[in-house]
Amino acid sequence: MANKDLKKAKIDKNDEFYTQISDIEKECSNYKEHFKGKTVFCNCDDPYESNFFKHFAMSFNSLGLKKLVATCYAGSPIANKELSLFDDETIENKTTRSPHKIEITEIPDMNKDGAVDLADVKLLLSSNKNNLTRLKGNGDFRSQECIDILKEADVVVTNPPFSLFREYVSQLVEYEKKFLIIGNTNALTYRDVFRLIKENKMATGITNFNVGMYFIVPDTWEKYHKIENGKKLVRNSNSCWFTNLDHKKRHEKLILFKKYSVTEYPKYYNFDAIEVSTYKDIPSDYDGIMGVPVTFIDKYNPEQFEIIGLGISNSGLEIGVKPYKEEHKKYRKEIQKRGAVDGDLYFMKNDVVDVPYARILIKRKGI
Numbered sequence: 506m507a508n509k510d511l512k513k514a515k516i517d518k519n520d521e522f523y524t525q526i527s528d529i530e531k532e533c534s535n536y537k538e539h540f541k542g543k544t545v546f547c548n549c550d551d552p553y554e555s556n557f558f559k560h561f562a563m564s565f566n567s568l569g570l571k572k573l574v575a576t577c578y579a580g581s582p583i584a585n586k587e588l589s590l591f592d593d594e595t596i597e598n599k600t601t602r603s604p605h606k607i608e609i610t611e612i613p614d615m616n617k618d619g620a621v622d623l624a625d626v627k628l629l630l631s632s633n634k635n636n637l638t639r640l641k642g643n644g645d646f647r648s649q650e651c652i653d654i655l656k657e658a659d660v661v662v663t664n665p666p667f668s669l670f671r672e673y674v675s676q677l678v679e680y681e682k683k684f685l686i687i688g689n690t691n692a693l694t695y696r697d698v699f700r701l702i703k704e705n706k707m708a709t710g711i712t713n714f715n716v717g718m719y720f721i722v723p724d725t726w727e728k729y730h731k732i733e734n735g736k737k738l739v740r741n742s743n744s745c746w747f748t749n750l751d752h753k754k755r756h757e758k759l760i761l762f763k764k765y766s767v768t769e770y771p772k773y774y775n776f777d778a779i780e781v782s783t784y785k786d787i788p789s790d791y792d793g794i795m796g797v798p799v800t801f802i803d804k805y806n807p808e809q810f811e812i813i814g815l816g817i818s819n820s821g822l823e824i825g826v827k828p829y830k831e832e833h834k835k836y837r838k839e840i841q842k843r844g845a846v847d848g849d850l851y852f853m854k855n856d857v858v859d860v861p862y863a864r865i866l867i868k869r870k871g872i
């Protein structure tokens with residue numbers, strides 16, 4: 506396989522990371538007020554295998570949802586095979602199902618046991634065929650029929666395929682949808698994603714940014730980190746939540762302990778900003794531009810800081826200057842792929858480290 510194809514295969518593999526219900530509950534429980542009376546759409550989710558569907562079906566009544574819709578994609582190599590919403594579903598049922606949409610507008614106590622839970626969802630789906638519709642196409646979130654459902658939805662919540670993350674986000678922005686989705690922290694340095702963050706149209710979620718998450722992977726995977734409840738789990742240290750729903754963490758002020766000193770905070774040679782190597786060291790009294798690690802974004806409160814741009818340090822990528830180390834050529838390609846130099850992107854140099862690294866350029870507000 507050519508190198509390019511191998512890389513693609515690796516990326517596409519990450520598209521088959523299935524989210525654990527505990528991670529969904531942990532994040533979604535912070536946004537209750539945003540779901541009341543709303544239509545939630547999970548558009549990369551086979552309801553029979555997705556914990557997103559399961560979570561919103563189980564909390565349909567307590568959240569006061571108006572409608573829950575999920576659509577499933579035909580291209581998934583494990584769709585309808587490996588995981589199941591209902592543990593007793595037969596293999597034939599799972600493998601013969603074609604791309605479909607499930608729509609729920611109420612969950613009554615179907616089995617009259619005094620509680621509304623997953624058993625009622627199961628009974629509802631099996632007794633009322635109106636909830637389940639076959640899709641005409643393959644369930645691609647970009648297909649017209651899925652876009653038509655998107656137009657009717659209020660909030661989109663899912664873990665979309667990472668290889669299509671940019672396209673996925675730009676579609677949500679185009680249709681002006683609220684969203685709460687899982688992505689990769691690397692996406693922060695994509696020009697279009699970064700711009701949304703800078704303009705406060707998207708933020709990271711509440712779950713801590715750099716702790717990583719365990720995802721369920723298909724049974725056929727030979728490499729995994731652990732098995733829990735019979736499911737193979739793989740840890741991805743770069744996963745985080747992205748949202749344009751307001752949340753409490755976004756209003757929390759970062760407590761700053763340090764004071765600025767010329768010796769402790771070196772300036773870049775070619776850019777008027779200081780290097781701050783961890784967000785904990787942001788000086789409380791510096792009113793100029795500061796270059797902080799990307800992890801800062803998790804602590805970013807737009808009332809306290811302003812984002813100026815994205816800095817790429819020591820990349821040797823200044824316009825007209827050749828990469829000064831062989832390995833930087835690779836990085837240059839990466840940068841070019843992510844976006845050309847423009848108003849948001851700065852290339853900077855200093856002596857602190859001699860490898861390329863990304864910095865968010867920020868300024869304190871109100872000092």
Ligand SMILES: C[S@@+](CC[C@H](N)C(=O)[O-])C[C@H]1O[C@@H](n2cnc3c(N)ncnc32)[C@H](O)[C@@H]1O
Nearest residue numbers: 520521522523524549578581645646664665666
């Ligand atoms: C990272 S997995 C997550 C699945 C599920 N949302 C979850 O969190 O457990 C991404 C899912 O998107 C599906 N998918 C891939 N390409 C898609 C597309 N173009 N449109 C819709 N879904 C797609 C994949 O098959 C896979 O099931």
